[in-house]
Amino acid sequence: MATNKLDELSINTIRFLAVDGVEKAKSGHPGMPMGDAAMAYALWSKHLRHNPKNPKWPGRDRFVLSAGHGSMLLYSLLHLTGYDLTLDDLKNFRQWGARTPGHPEYDLDCGIEMTTGPLGQGFATGVGMAMAERYLGERYNRDGYSIFDYNIYAIAGDGDIMEGVTNEAASMAGHLGLGQLIYLYSDNKITIEGSTDIAFTEDVKGRFDAMGWHVQKIDGMDIEAVSSAIDAAKAETGRPSLIIARTNIGFGSPAKQDDCGAHGSPLGPDEVMAAKNNLGWPTEPTFHIPDEALANFRGAVDRGAELEKDWKDKFEAYSKAHPEQAAELKDFEAQGFVGAIGAIPAFTPEDGKVATRVASGKVLNAIAANTPFLIGGSADLGPSNNTAIKAEGSFTRDEAGRNIHFGVREHAMGSVLNGMALSGLLVPYGGTFLVFSDYMKPAVRLAALMGLQVVYVFTHDSIGLGEDGPTHQPIEHLAALRSIPNLTVIRPADANETANAWRLALTRTDGPVALALTRQGLPILESKEETVDRGAYILADSEGQTPEIIIIATGSEVHVALEAYKVLTDDGVKARVVSMPSSEIFEEQDEEYRNEVLPPDVRRRISVEAASTLGWGRYVGLDGISIGLDRFGESAPAGTIFKELGFTKENIVGKARTLLGDKINK
Numbered sequence: 001m002a003t004n005k006l007d008e009l010s011i012n013t014i015r016f017l018a019v020d021g022v023e024k025a026k027s028g029h030p031g032m033p034m035g036d037a038a039m040a041y042a043l044w045s046k047h048l049r050h051n052p053k054n055p056k057w058p059g060r061d062r063f064v065l066s067a068g069h070g071s072m073l074l075y076s077l078l079h080l081t082g083y084d085l086t087l088d089d090l091k092n093f094r095q096w097g098a099r100t101p102g103h104p105e106y107d108l109d110c111g112i113e114m115t116t117g118p119l120g121q122g123f124a125t126g127v128g129m130a131m132a133e134r135y136l137g138e139r140y141n142r143d144g145y146s147i148f149d150y151n152i153y154a155i156a157g158d159g160d161i162m163e164g165v166t167n168e169a170a171s172m173a174g175h176l177g178l179g180q181l182i183y184l185y186s187d188n189k190i191t192i193e194g195s196t197d198i199a200f201t202e203d204v205k206g207r208f209d210a211m212g213w214h215v216q217k218i219d220g221m222d223i224e225a226v227s228s229a230i231d232a233a234k235a236e237t238g239r240p241s242l243i244i245a246r247t248n249i250g251f252g253s254p255a256k257q258d259d260c261g262a263h264g265s266p267l268g269p270d271e272v273m274a275a276k277n278n279l280g281w282p283t284e285p286t287f288h289i290p291d292e293a294l295a296n297f298r299g300a301v302d303r304g305a306e307l308e309k310d311w312k313d314k315f316e317a318y319s320k321a322h323p324e325q326a327a328e329l330k331d332f333e334a335q336g337f338v339g340a341i342g343a344i345p346a347f348t349p350e351d352g353k354v355a356t357r358v359a360s361g362k363v364l365n366a367i368a369a370n371t372p373f374l375i376g377g378s379a380d381l382g383p384s385n386n387t388a389i390k391a392e393g394s395f396t397r398d399e400a401g402r403n404i405h406f407g408v409r410e411h412a413m414g415s416v417l418n419g420m421a422l423s424g425l426l427v428p429y430g431g432t433f434l435v436f437s438d439y440m441k442p443a444v445r446l447a448a449l450m451g452l453q454v455v456y457v458f459t460h461d462s463i464g465l466g467e468d469g470p471t472h473q474p475i476e477h478l479a480a481l482r483s484i485p486n487l488t489v490i491r492p493a494d495a496n497e498t499a500n501a502w503r504l505a506l507t508r509t510d511g512p513v514a515l516a517l518t519r520q521g522l523p524i525l526e527s528k529e530e531t532v533d534r535g536a537y538i539l540a541d542s543e544g545q546t547p548e549i550i551i552i553a554t555g556s557e558v559h560v561a562l563e564a565y566k567v568l569t570d571d572g573v574k575a576r577v578v579s580m581p582s583s584e585i586f587e588e589q590d591e592e593y594r595n596e597v598l599p600p601d602v603r604r605r606i607s608v609e610a611a612s613t614l615g616w617g618r619y620v621g622l623d624g625i626s627i628g629l630d631r632f633g634e635s636a637p638a639g640t641i642f643k644e645l646g647f648t649k650e651n652i653v654g655k656a657r658t659l660l661g662d663k664i665n666k
Helices: 005-025 031-046 068-081 087-091 121-140 158-162 164-176 204-210 223-235 269-278 291-321 323-335 356-368 410-421 434-450 463-468 477-482 495-507 557-570 583-588 591-597 638-644 649-663
Strands: 062-065 152-157 181-187 214-219 241-246 374-378 403-405 427-433 455-459 488-490 513-516 537-540 549-553 575-579 605-608 625-627
Touching: 005 031, 005 068, 005 087, 005 269, 005 291, 031 068, 031 152, 031 181, 031 223, 031 291, 062 068, 062 121, 068 087, 068 152, 068 291, 121 152, 121 158, 121 164, 121 181, 121 323, 121 410, 121 434, 152 158, 158 164, 158 181, 164 204, 164 410, 181 223, 204 214, 204 241, 214 223, 223 241, 291 323, 356 374, 356 455, 356 495, 374 403, 374 455, 410 427, 410 434, 427 434, 434 455, 434 477, 434 513, 455 495, 463 638, 477 488, 488 495, 488 583, 495 513, 537 557, 549 557, 549 649, 557 575, 557 605, 557 649, 583 591, 605 649, 625 649
Parallel strands: 062 152, 152 181, 181 241, 214 241, 374 427, 427 455, 455 513, 488 513, 549 575, 549 605, 605 625
Antiparallel strands: 537 575
């Protein structure tokens, strides 16, 4: 237990700020903060390198509350140690517009390193944070100048340890020997449904031992044991560390300690009173913070200022000794990829048919040659996704190269990309087949929620992958991705649209971008200035006349739309083809431009996309037709599948004739 009265007072301050916050909100999770307060106090008061007055200090340690349901634990620590989170913010827990939502949401201004709550995500994202530290350290640290040298700490619960993404990420972390990871596992043996014995009886230590982790088992209620375990973990530089800390959910509550009733509901007025009496805490006022405890916690402000000053002095000396490296860091921190992309390859019809996945690889390599801040890889599909940076090495246990081999771990890949993006100094990318975006969707959703700059290279984007069949042919995936707020989906129609898609992905800094790319080769379209920048553009038109019908297409289907356009034009129809690589970007344009591309009075419209028709109604309207797939594909050569499922000029022309009726010349 606590070793002195000040420690005990401070720990109970954390406990009862959390209890009172949950009670006032009439909603929340009091049990985890009550049980983990001692463990968190040991970490924050004795080990965590941070500056409450500058949460963005690059040299800080990172702390992630993976068990995000215990958010009042984090909010209490942030307020007590002097971050920009007031007592009124704590009192406003879980209310509209509060800075203290039910689960932590990424807000570096007040010290919240990432959005957590979906279990396992914090654990897995921390692996990406550690990989970013490793990469930046190897690239920029010099003898005597350890500019990037920080640890990533997390508190995880039983639910985190059960989640599949945790196992994927832990396997990867052990393989890479990420010694900067120090995770405290709050083993309170309780979940929502009751004791973990009903669903989770595995040997956790044995599992993590087998994955190459340094594992300790301790009493998590003993701050000296916790502190000693953290010291041992910091000394274990070649392996990530898991500290299995036995804790008591709802500690101090006479009726609810070690009971699932403490997990996700307020204790209730009577039990709050009983817990406070049991631990010798004043029952009034609520949100009580003893002066001695506050002074103890606020010592973090002076310590943090001194730590940051030492780091800044070191960086200033580093800048003089290694001006080129320092300038590189400062420039990217200030402006990101603006001005750092360099020349992007241009493609011409003489190049023949080029798969957009192949074009993507060429563009990626051209950009990567100009900047060290683009890093990524694939979930064991590098040769198919074309995600390798050819002039660079691999990220291994021994060397932090720019080519990351995620293995067949799509979900972990998504979370790792988030962690790397949260470094603020890297733009990570990850590749897999579009159909497998389902495996990483929770991490993609969190990237969108946090507004992280991450690039997803989703190849084999349609039935065009052919013989692999319906298990590998994405149908609903474009619609599903487009439904995620703040995620930009770009499905380019040729190599030049792909090049522009990459440029946009690296200059849009307020959210992730998903590129949907073909396996099959596509012809090069005639050059247009506005290929992707405005989301949609007029590719072929009725020579200055108002069109009678508009065909809207994306990706590989743009080419079959052009074939249909030629037939219709020869028949005397005033037709227009619109390439719409990104509906999200198109919707950002002003009304005048949107109406120029899709005139409201032209109601005969056809959309063509080899995917679910869900969502196309907003563009074709009640009078239009969507040619798409609301069924699964088939195993056959790609050309056969496209023909049999109606992605032909003949089908488009037939649908157009249906819409035009007697207006078309037969």
